[in-house]
Amino acid sequence: MLRLGVNIDHVATIRNARGSPWPDPLRAALLAEAAGADGITAHLREDRRHISDADIDALMAGLTLPLNFEMAATPEMQAIALRHRPHAVCIVPEKREERTTEGGLDVAGNADALAAYIAPLREAGCRVSLFIGHQPDQIRASARIGAAVVELHTGAYCDLDTEGRHAERDAELDALREGAALAHSLGLEVHAGHGLTFDTVGPIAAIPQIAELNIGHFLISESVFMGLDGAIREMRARMDAARP
Numbered sequence: 001m002l003r004l005g006v007n008i009d010h011v012a013t014i015r016n017a018r019g020s021p022w023p024d025p026l027r028a029a030l031l032a033e034a035a036g037a038d039g040i041t042a043h044l045r046e047d048r049r050h051i052s053d054a055d056i057d058a059l060m061a062g063l064t065l066p067l068n069f070e071m072a073a074t075p076e077m078q079a080i081a082l083r084h085r086p087h088a089v090c091i092v093p094e095k096r097e098e099r100t101t102e103g104g105l106d107v108a109g110n111a112d113a114l115a116a117y118i119a120p121l122r123e124a125g126c127r128v129s130l131f132i133g134h135q136p137d138q139i140r141a142s143a144r145i146g147a148a149v150v151e152l153h154t155g156a157y158c159d160l161d162t163e164g165r166h167a168e169r170d171a172e173l174d175a176l177r178e179g180a181a182l183a184h185s186l187g188l189e190v191h192a193g194h195g196l197t198f199d200t201v202g203p204i205a206a207i208p209q210i211a212e213l214n215i216g217h218f219l220i221s222e223s224v225f226m227g228l229d230g231a232i233r234e235m236r237a238r239m240d241a242a243r244p
């Protein structure tokens with residue numbers, strides 16, 4: 001069954017806007033579990049704009065669901081991951097000045113450095129995932145360096161949908177389909193995520209090689225109107241309808 005990982009970063013964004021203790025990301029994660037999430041994703045950015053070190057401590061102590069820990073490939077983040085040993089570590093490209101994760105990791109251009117970087121994480125028992133675009137060279141390089149998982153960046157597909165650029169959106173969707181098939185044929189587990197909404201999730205959920213979707217910002221946004229439980233259940237229903 002297609003898994004749903006709920007990203008709780010933007011619960012922390014709201015909390016941090018006022019410096020209050022609420023809303024609490026761990027509470028959101030526990031609620032997500034009760035609503036049917038299969039995993040929790042949290043991105044500890046280098047600038048700590050949303051999730052904090054204390055949130056990762058609390059999630060590791062309080063979660064029963066597997067944690068997918070997103071982080072940049074820095075020595076600081078590697079040390080944090082090795083201390084916690086989460087179920088999965090997803091390496092994400094980060095630019096300090098970006099509003100959100102703009103593109104995929106350049107695995108092909110940094111293969112040796114990334115292979116060395118992920119080796120201790122693999123040895124520690126973490127499933128290493130690489131957040132990449134659908135380009136075949138990035139997928140092949142991910143398999144070559146020993147990643148267990150690739151997560152395909154769906155942000156461009158979602159943006160094109162929002163902008164009504166349907167021909168380009170459909171071309172991007174075709175490229176994601178081809179990327180998922182290639183990754184799967186190379187023995188990689190395939191995940192996808194970024195920017196997914198009720199309107200855009202169906203065609204991605206229908207890609208048969210995809211095992212997991214990670215969805216956050218839209219779910220937290222929609223929870224203002226329908227509650228987090230309701231938003232997650234509706235997303236789950238749309239995923240299931242696309243993958244009967």
Ligand SMILES: CC(=O)[C@@H](O)[C@H](O)COP(=O)(O)O
Binds near residue numbers: 070
């Ligand atoms: C890697 C990814 O797609 C998400 O974790 C996303 O980065 C959420 O955090 P931001 O919205 O800060 O980019």
Ligand SMILES: NCC(=O)COP(=O)(O)O
Binds near residue numbers: 007041215217
């Ligand atoms: N890796 C993608 C993710 O965790 C969720 O991204 P978004 O839905 O918050 O854009």
